[in-house]
Amino acid sequence: MRAVDLIQKKKRGEVLTKDEIDFLVQGYVNDEIPDYQMSAFLMAVYFQGMNKRETADLTLAFVNSGDQNDLSAIQGIKVDKHSSGGVGDKLSLVIIPLVASLGIPVAKMSGRGLGHTGGTIDKLESIEGFQTVLDPETFIQNVNTYKMAIVGQSSNLTPADKKIYALRDVTATVDSIPLIASSIMSKKIASGADCIVLDVKVGSGAFMKSVDQAIELAETMVEIGKSLNRKTIAVVTDMSQPLGHEVGNANEVKETIEILRGKGAEDETTVVLTLASYMAVLGGAFNNFDSAYLKLSQILKAGSAVEKFKELIRIQGGNPEVVDAPHKLPQSKYHIEVKASESGYVSAIDAESIGITAMLLGAGREKKEDQIDFSAGVTMVKKVGDDVNTGDVLCVLHTNRKTWEEASEVCRKAYSFTNAKPKPITYIYKVIR
Template sequence: MRMVDLIQKKKRGEALNTNEISYIVQGYVNNEIPDYQMSAFLMAVYFKGMNKREIADLTLSFVDSGDRNDLSAIQGIKVDKHSSGGVGDKLSLVIIPLVASAGVPVAKMSGRGLGHTGGTIDKLESIQGFKTELDRETFVNNVNKYNMAIVGQSSNLTPADKKIYALRDVTATVDSIPLIASSIMSKKIASGADCIVLDVKVGSGAFMKSVPEAIELAETMVEIGKSLNRKTIAVVTDMSQPLGHEVGNANEVKEAIEILKGQGADDETTIALTLASYMTVLGGAFKDFDAAYSELSHVINSGRAVETFKELIEIQGGNSKVVDEPMLLPQSGCHIEVKAPGKGYVSAIDAEKIGVTAMLLGAGRKKKEDVIDFSAGVTMVKKVGDKVSSEDTICILHTNLKDYQEAVEMVKQAYSFSNIKPKPSKYVYEVIQ
């Protein structure tokens, strides 16, 4: 078997068989296939695509390249949730205690942030003492006793995907549905959950910019899950503007607590309840979505959800006082109010530009080794549809940096205004199961 022949085959739009896909993945991981040949192959996939069986084979090859997380010691049906990435997406912090409150075990592995999207692990580490590295025994015991635990991803989970993703990033082949789908699903399969709920973001802050693209990605991932014997549901949700009002690690923890207390913004509360409801149905706690949504809404309103979040913080070594005293979270030394340029309505907010603004303020990483400032971020005082007058504050920037002018200019570019009030966006576009 020769790599050049397989590149040629895919270039002609022909389907590769299981052994050929395995040969490509293993050969690249073992440094037997050079970057220039893998780059050519990725570009061929970008233009010619893959069929359902090929995508499933590619996913499994990624899984087989590293460790599999064995969750067999955890009782019950294990349900995992994954977001395709967004700005202000703190929903895992809400969903874990919600689902755990319903008695469904959540054994969560999450990543750190890179670029304009934030990472759940970074957010949790902004809580003093919170441990995101647990030994296996503690992780399993916490899930069995409290129905929840969250840790950072293993370094040897899907190493083939990590290596190939780095190449995709510099060869303009990131936005390929077969490659995105296999990348996401390989991590979920390797994580060991029985069932998977996917939050597929669509809009300016997401990989998928249009609803049809997002639905195609969602359908592809659900097909992969089914073909590999994992019950999978995908929910296509809005990312045309950042979720909620806060972007940045400590800021997002504070807002997650507000959601769990029943004081969150409509968009993030609705999406969190939707995802958690499907997770609890798959986990066997409720017979249907409507029953789950109703009960989980009650869990929030009764105060049980925020108490469960306190418990999560405590069992992982963190200071749970932050739930009632959010000022204990890291605070920036400088707060810059950005004013509206005129009057009218906020017609659009470019989520990616807000994410980049937060990164420029210190909240995100340009490179993996960068140290982040947990207190940095953006508070969006005005969202799409809000009326503004001249000199109203549209957002507040939080930073410890002395030079923040680039961030101010970026956030101004993110906001658009109109004399006509825009129609409200849908929060949930489609559910594929």
């Protein structure tokens, strides 16, 4: 078997066998197949695509390239949640304690951020003392005892995906549905969960810009889950503007506390309840979505899940006092108001531009080795549909950097206005089971 023959085969649009896909992936991981041949293969996949079976085989090849987590010692049905990424997306921080409060084990493995803001792990590390590295025994014990634990992903989890993703990034082959789907699902499969709920974002702040694209990706990932014996549900959700009012790390933890107290913004509360309800059904706590949604709504309204978040912080070495005293989270030195230069209704907010604003303030990483400023970020004062007069504050920027003019200008340009009030944003576009 030769790589060049398989590249030729896919270039002609022919279907590869499982053995052929395994040969390519393993050969690349072992440095037996060079970058230039894998690049050619990825470009062939970009133009010719893959069928359902090929995509599932590619996913499994990624899974088998490294470690796989054994969660069999955890009692009950393990349910995992994954987001395709967005701006102001602190939903995992809310969902972990919320779902765990139902007695459903949540064994979460998350990553760090590269780009706009930190990932879930970075946000949690803005809490003093919070440990995101746990030995397997402690991780499993915490889930069995408290029904929740979160750790950073193992460095040897799906190494083939990591290596190929880096190559996709520099060969213009990132936006391929089979490659995106296999990348996401391989990490979820290797993480060891029994069931998976996927939050597929769509809009200016998401990778998928159109609803049709997002639905195609969601359907592909659900099909992969089905073929690999994982119950999988995908929810296509809006990311045309940032979620909630906070973008950053420490300030997203602060907003997490508000959501868990029942005081969250409508958009993020709706998406949280939808995702958590499907997790509750897959986890066996409820027979149907409506009853799960009702119960979880009551829990949020009562604010009782905030104590579970405090418990999560405590059992992972963090300072639980931040829940009742959020001012103990990292604070920026400078707070800059961005004001409206015109009047009208906010008709759109380019979420990606707000994300770039946060990164310019220090909240994200342009390169892997960059250090995050946990206190940096953006507070969204005005959102789509709000009435604005000239001079009103649109956003507040938080930073320790002495220059913020570029960030302020990017933020201001993210806003669009109209004389007529726009139609309400759709938060949930479609559910694929």
